[in-house]
Structure formats: C-alpha cells, structure tokens
Amino acid sequence: MTARYLDRARLAEACAVLGRNLDVFAPVQRRPGDPPRLELLPAAGNVTLAPRKPLVPLKALFLPDCEEIMTFRRRGGETVVTERPALARDRVVLGALACDVAALALVDRVMLQDPPDPTWRERRERTAIISLACAGEDETCCCASVGVDPLRPNGADAVLSPAGDGWLLESATEKGERIVDALQEVLRAPSAAEIGTARALTSSSRKDSPLAGCDRAWAEVWERVPWQGLAARCLGCGVCAALCPTCHCFEIQDERRGNDGARLRAWDTCAAKQYARMASGENPRAKLEARIRQRFLHKLSYFAERYGVIACVGCGRCAAQCPGATGIEEVARLLALAEADHG
Amino acid sequence: MERRLREIAREFLARPGTLCFLGWEAAPGERGTRPIEIRDAGRADLLVWNRRCHANLAAYLPRFRGSQGSIGIAVKGCDARALRELVRARQIERERLFVVGVPCAGLAGPDGESLARRCHGCRYPEGFAYDATLGPMVTPDLPPRPTDDPDLDAMSPDERLRWSEEELSRCIRCDACRKACYGCFCPECVFEASRPRWISRRDTIAEKLFYHAVRAYHLAGRCVGCDECGRACPAGVRLDVLNRALARHVEELFAFSGAGVAEGAVPPLLAFEPDDPEPYPGGER
Numbered sequence: 146m147t148a149r150y151l152d153r154a155r156l157a158e159a160c161a162v163l164g165r166n167l168d169v170f171a172p173v174q175r176r177p178g179d180p181p182r183l184e185l186l187p188a189a190g191n192v193t194l195a196p197r198k199p200l201v202p203l204k205a206l207f208l209p210d211c212e213e214i215m216t217f218r219r220r221g222g223e224t225v226v227t228e229r230p231a232l233a234r235d236r237v238v239l240g241a242l243a244c245d246v247a248a249l250a251l252v253d254r255v256m257l258q259d260p261p262d263p264t265w266r267e268r269r270e271r272t273a274i275i276s277l278a279c280a281g282e283d284e285t286c287c288c289a290s291v292g293v294d295p296l297r298p299n300g301a302d303a304v305l306s307p308a309g310d311g312w313l314l315e316s317a318t319e320k321g322e323r324i325v326d327a328l329q330e331v332l333r334a335p336s337a338a339e340i341g342t343a344r345a346l347t348s349s350s351r352k353d354s355p356l357a358g359c360d361r362a363w364a365e366v367w368e369r370v371p372w373q374g375l376a377a378r379c380l381g382c383g384v385c386a387a388l389c390p391t392c393h394c395f396e397i398q399d400e401r402r403g404n405d406g407a408r409l410r411a412w413d414t415c416a417a418k419q420y421a422r423m424a425s426g427e428n429p430r431a432k433l434e435a436r437i438r439q440r441f442l443h444k445l446s447y448f449a450e451r452y453g454v455i456a457c458v459g460c461g462r463c464a465a466q467c468p469g470a471t472g473i474e475e476v477a478r479l480l481a482l483a484e485a486d487h488g
Numbered sequence: 489m490e491r492r493l494r495e496i497a498r499e500f501l502a503r504p505g506t507l508c509f510l511g512w513e514a515a516p517g518e519r520g521t522r523p524i525e526i527r528d529a530g531r532a533d534l535l536v537w538n539r540r541c542h543a544n545l546a547a548y549l550p551r552f553r554g555s556q557g558s559i560g561i562a563v564k565g566c567d568a569r570a571l572r573e574l575v576r577a578r579q580i581e582r583e584r585l586f587v588v589g590v591p592c593a594g595l596a597g598p599d600g601e602s603l604a605r606r607c608h609g610c611r612y613p614e615g616f617a618y619d620a621t622l623g624p625m626v627t628p629d630l631p632p633r634p635t636d637d638p639d640l641d642a643m644s645p646d647e648r649l650r651w652s653e654e655e656l657s658r659c660i661r662c663d664a665c666r667k668a669c670y671g672c673f674c675p676e677c678v679f680e681a682s683r684p685r686w687i688s689r690r691d692t693i694a695e696k697l698f699y700h701a702v703r704a705y706h707l708a709g710r711c712v713g714c715d716e717c718g719r720a721c722p723a724g725v726r727l728d729v730l731n732r733a734l735a736r737h738v739e740e741l742f743a744f745s746g747a748g749v750a751e752g753a754v755p756p757l758l759a760f761e762p763d764d765p766e767p768y769p770g771g772e773r
Contacts, residue, residue, distance in 0.1 A: 175658075179724055200722060201660055210661065211689045284517045377508075377525035380547065380668045382720050387662030400688060411689035417663075419680050433551075468543065468668055468720045470515035470522035 148343075149325060150335035152311040156194065159331045160186050163237055163324070167273075170206055171239040172199050183238065194240040194305065194312070196279040198460060202390035203245035204252060206238060207268045211411040214264065214397075219404040229264065236272040237324055240305070242279045243298035244288045244460035248390035249274075250300050254452045255393055264410075273320045276301035277312075281349030285461025287474060290354035293458055296346050306343035308335070313343035350459070355477040356445075360455045363446040367438070369483035375476070376434035378469040385463035385472070386414035386440060391456040394420075415439045441476040489622045493562060493588065494532045496620050500560040500586050501529035507557030509586075510548055512541040523548065537562070537622070539596040542604070544714040546570035547670035550579040558584050564592040565612030565625060569712040569748030570670040572613060576754070577710075579673050589621035593628045605728060606715035608633045613749050638726065640733040652730075656696040658723045661689070665727055666703055668720035671710045678702065704730045709738040709755030712747045 151159055163169045164186060172181035175190040180200040186192070201210075217226045249269070256265035276298040288295050298304060302321030305312035313335050316322040325332070335343075386392050396413040400406055413420060416436055422428040430436050448456035457473050464472025497509040513524040513534045520540035525548070526532060544567045552559060559580075563571055568589065575582045595604040612627040638655075640648055666672050666679065678686050679699065687702075688695050704711075704727075711731045718727050738744055742756035742764070756764075 176724075179658075180722070209691070211691045284519075374525070377548075378523040380720065382662075382664035382667040384662055384664040384720060384722055387660065387664065388722055398685070398689060400690075409689055417680075419682065464516075464519075466722045468664075468716065470519040475516065 148335055148340060149314045149332040150311055150339055151314050151332055155331045156192060159328055160192060162328060162331055168234050168236040194277050196282050198242060198282055198462060202248060203241050204248055204390050207265055208393060211409055213407045214410045216407045232267060232271055237275060238272060239275045240277045241274050242277060243293050243295040244458040245390050246274055246276055246298045246300045247293045247458045251391050251456050252393045273302045273324050275303045275305060275324060278304055278306040278346055279348060280346060283465060285464040287351040287354035287356060287461060288459035289350040289352045290357040291457060291459045295348040295350045306346055308339040308342035313339060354459060354474050355481050356457055356459055356474055359445050359477045360449040362450045363480055366480060366483040366487050367442060369486060370479045372434040372438045375437050375471060379433055379437055380468055381433050382468060383414055383416040384466050386416040388462040388466055390458060390460055441473055444473060445477060490537045492622050493537050494535050496588055497526060497535055497560060498529045498532040505557055507559050509560035510545045511535040511562045512543060537590055542595055542719055544570055544670055544716050546574055547716060549574055550673040552580060558586055560586040562588045562590050564590050566712055566714050568616045569613045570714060573710055573748040586619045589618035589625045591623040591625055594630050606713060611749060615751060638729045640729060652697060653693050655726055656700055657693055658725050659696045660723050664720040665717035668716045671707050704734050708734040709744060709757045710747050711735050
C-alpha cells in the first residue's frame with residue numbers, strides 16, 4: 146500500500162466524501178479551550194485533528210454512556226419486544242489517538258469473549274478507525290510505557306501522520322484500504338519531504354512509567370499499599386472512571402411508563418458508592434478506600450491475572466482530571482514500593 | 489508563610505488527642521497542589537501554601553463524623569465560609585477543629601498567572617474565630633466579575649433557557665460536581681436513590697437540566713462560591729454562573745448575608761418564617 150497525502154485545506158471535503166456512504170465521527174471543538182469531543186458529522190464546531198485526547202474516550206462510540214437496548218409495549222395480554230435496530234450505515238472514526246484505540250482491544254477481551262456482546266461486536270465490525278499519529282499531549286501521557294506505539298497505533302485501520310500542512314495517510318488493514326480508496330479524489334501523492342517528515346515524527350509519551358511491568362498478580366503486596374492515604378485526598382467524584390477508556394462496567398435499567406417501556410444500558414462504575422450495594426443494604430465496599438482499591442486493582446491486578454495485560458493504556462486522563470491530582474500511575478508506583486518493602 | 493504553616497501543623501500534631509492536619513502538598517509534575525492529610529508531625533514539612541492551593545479542604549470534614557480526635561485544617565477565607573456552614577449543619581463539631589487561617593490574595597487561574605474565576609469579587613467571612621492565622625485575614629481587594637460574564641438575571645426566560653441548554657449540553661453526567669461539593673453531604677443523594685429513581689440515565693438535555701437544577705437548588709443559600717464543582721468538571725460547564733445566580737437570589741429575596749458569611753445565620757431555604765416576603769423573579773405577587 147502506497148502512502149497518500151491529505152492537505153489540511155481538504156479535510157472538510159474529505160469528511161464530506163466519507164459522509165456519502167458512512168457515518169463519520171471526528172474530534173470537534175465547540176468553544177475555544179474546550180477539549181475536543183468525538184461527534185457525528187456534521188456537528189457544530191471545528192473538526193480538529195490534533196494530538197488532544199477527546200474528553201470522552203473513543204470507547205463511548207462502542208459502549209455509549211446510555212442507550213436503549215430494547216423497547217417493550219404491552220397490548221392486551223401480549224408484550225411486544227423490539228430489539229435495538231442494527232446500525233443503518235457503516236462508520237468511520239477520524240483522528241482517534243493510539244491510547245484510545247489500544248483501549249478498544251482491551252475491552253474486546255471482555256466484550257468479545259463467549260458469548261460476545263452483540264452491540265459491541267456489531268459496532269467494532271462495522272467501524273473503521275483512522276488514527277492520528279500522536280506526538281504526546283501532556284505530562285500525564287505514558288502510553289509508550291504500556292506497549293502502545295503513539296505513532297503507529299496498533300488496531301487502527303489507517304494512520305494519519307502530520308507532515309507539512311496536512312497528513313500522510315497510510316492504510317494498515319483492508320478496512321483502512323477501502324477508506325483510502327474512497328478518499329482518492331481528495332488525496333494526492335506525498336512529496337519525499339512530506340514522507341520524510343512523517344517518518345521522523347517522535348513522541349514525548351513517557352516510557353519510564355511505573356505502569357511498565359505492572360502486568361501481573363499483586364495478591365502478595367496489595368495489603369501493604371497505603372490505600373487510606375489515597376482515600377484521604379480522594380473526593381470520590383468518580384471523574385477518573387467517567388473518563389477512563391478501559392472502564393467498561395454497565396448497569397441495566399428498565400424505564401416504564403404505563404404500558405410502554407425501554408431497557409437501558411448505562412455506564413456504571415465501582416468508584417460509585419452504590420455499585421456494590423446489595424438489596425439488603427449491605428455494602429462490601431462502603432468505604433472509599435475499598436472502592437479506590439477495587440478500581441485500580443481491577444486494572445492492574447485482576448485484569449492482568451485474567452487476560453495477561455493491564456487494563457490501562459497510559460492516556461493519563463485520570464491523573465490530569467483528578468481534583469486530588471492522583472491517578473493510576475501513582476497507584477502503580479505505590480504497588481512497586483510495597484513490593485520493594487516486602488523484600 | 490509556608491514555614492509558619494508547617495510549624496503550626498507540627499506543634500498541633502504533637503499535642504495529645506489530635507487525629508490529623510488537613511493541608512496542601514505539592515502535586516506530581518506540573519499539577520499544582522493537592523490535599524494532604526497528615527497524621528505524623530514528622531511529615532508537616534510536606535505542607536505548602538501558594539496561589540495554586542485551590543482545594544477547599546472543608547469538603548473533607550463530613551467524612552470524620554463518628555471518628556475521634558481533633559483535626560487541624562488550613563482554610564482560605566472562602567473555605568472558612570464552608571467550614572462555618574458545615575459546623576452550623578452539624579456535620580462536624582467546632583470544638584474538634586483547629587482552624588488555621590491562611591491569608592489569600594487570590595488564587596491562580598488555569599494559566600498560572602491570571603486570577604482564578606472564583607476569586608473575582610472575593611468575600612471573606614467576617615469575624616471568623618480562627619485558632620491561628622498566618623497573617624491578617626482580611627478580604628483582599630480583588631476585581632469584580634468581568635462584565636462579559638453570563639448573567640442569568642439579565643436574560644429573558646427564553647434566553648436563560650437557551651443559555652442553560654447550550655451550557656448544560658456539555659455535561660457528561662459524571663456527577664463529579666456533586667461529589668466534589670463541600671455541601672453535598674447527604675448519606676444518600678437523591679440522584680443515587682434507586683427506589684424510586686428520580687432521574688433517568690438517558691443522555692438528554694432534559695435530564696441534564698433536571699440534574700443541574702436540583703443540584704443547584706439544593707445548594708442555594710449554602711453554596712459559598714468556592715467553585716470546586718467547576719474545578720472537578722472535566723467538561724468546563726459554567727456551574728459558577730448558575731450557582732452565583734441562585735446565591736444572589738436567596739440573598740436578595742430573603743435579606744440573607746450569604747452562606748457561611750455570618751456566624752449563626754441559617755440559609756433561608758432551610759428555615760421557615762411566617763413573614764417570608766415570597767417574591768420570585770419575574771412573577772412578583
């Protein structure tokens with residue numbers, strides 16, 4: 146597959162071309178200073194292909210914050226159930242960053258194991274992901290420490306690499322090739338200089354995070370981690386979970402009005418007090434420190450034990466947004482310290 | 489001042505019967521400061537005080553209900569309002585607290601240089617009985633709110649609805665604003681109740697309006713304007729605009745001094761007075 150080139154001036158045109166046959170999602174900035182959001186085009190605001198993490202991770206296009214998974218209505222003695230309709234069109238996401246793309250593969254391990262989640266599977270199969278090579282956004286970025294290549298995102302169908310006033314576009318899969326084909330009318334051959342610039346890209350994503358080498362069971366040492374100290378500055382606001390690209394817990398709620406109703410699937414999180422509460426009122430994780438421990442150890446220990454890899458892609462959102470300036474890296478560091486103390 | 493804060497904390501923790509000292513420490517990297525709970529006098533040197541000490545530490549006090557021992561806490565003027573309101577609401581006993589007043593001349597905005605939004609029109613509480621201070625606790629002379637700040641009272645009902653819909657459409661329903669609030673100390677929040685469920689999880693503007701209206705109204709007359717909700721919000725929703733409008737309404741309609749501004753003053757929406765004037769904006773009787 147030869148590399149092609151997309152001029153920045155033709156970005157809007159490219160989105161429109163793809164939009165003829167596909168639902169196109171891209172990072173959109175509504176107000177200066179706002180973090181971008183992945184929105185279905187056309188959307189109010191500017192499409193910004195930049196190494197800026199979207200506020201809500203890519204995951205949300207596959208497992209939305211809240212959606213109807215079926216509706217039901219009762220007529221006479223009969224209940225009619227209508228399942229969520231299939232996607233009307235295939236989809237493409239532009240400008241996804243490597244961290245968010247890698248997170249999809251992690252959630253795949255849960256969602257696609259037998260029996261697979263039909264909604265997640267359909268969206269994964271019918272969505273092409275065009276990644277943006279990322280030079281690293283901020284000091285909390287450490288994807289390079291957890292096996293993610295920010296410049297050659299694993300799992301992307303094609304990659305846009307900034308070069309000059311536009312991007313080098315290279316496909317990585319058949320799905321990606323079809324997208325590049327569809328775009329031919331707005332693409333051109335890259336110059337040698339543009340190829341050179343794209344190839345010379347480097348990323349500032351840190352490689353020295355304590356998250357590196359965290360992928361194993363921590364059963365021996367976790368009790369020595371000062372969870373209470375972490376809890377002391379945690380407000381329990383849950384923003385870490387709300388923005389995490391690998392958190393995938395959901396709850397099911399039925400909403401009924403008269404004879405009509407819908408079954409909703411909505412994000413849930415073990416960071417929330419009511420998550421583990423039972424019908425009796427008993428709550429095994431009533432204490433904040435127990436909830437913090439569960440959330441981080443699920444990613445660093447339990448997930449690693451089951452799937453051989455930690456459920457963290459080093460995007461740094463948890464640390465960057467935490468009002469208490471904590472994050473998963475700090476927990477990984479405390480685990481390592483506890484282990485060193487253990488001897 | 490920082491050295492003095494450390495000395496005070498160290499001396500406090502050396503006394504018998506103390507539990508901890510709540511202050512700020514340097515956060516990793518370029519992330520300013522963060523709260524720290526110190527239990528050992530030997531760690532008092534971790535304390536810092538600077539323009540990036542945004543956290544309102546009073547928000548951590550309700551969790552000490554049911555524990556024993558006295559608690560030292562560093563407070564800025566605005567935080568002292570929250571603390572006074574928590575004491576009034578019996579979320580913590582004043583006798584358990586050792587309150588260290590920290591003179592604040594205004595916090596830094598996100599760029600590290602400008603004045604934080606919350607600090608415009610600063611109001612220190614008068615006559616707060618600090619147990620120690622790092623200097624004179626007086627209201628600093630800070631500029632009023634920028635005139636281009638959205639003012640809900642200047643809008644027509646339609647404009648107000650449009651502003652609210654536009655602003656709240658940014659909300660991602662993460663609930664961080666509610667949980668970061670010093671005043672949200674209900675053991676079970678109305679939004680957490682599952683039987684009945686008062687709010688739907690649907691991602692609609694109606695649900696967002698409902699959530700934010702209920703949250704703001706529950707805080708009307710109790711909000712001290714510390715804007716910790718705004719700091720916790722990852723989506724940059726202008727919660728301060730809504731909060732401030734409601735605070736102003738309660739103060740004007742009920743001749744209220746403001747949450748935690750005066751000792752013993754009860755937020756009007758928590759009190760009943762037979763001669764309440766009962767006016768409401770846009771519909772005077």
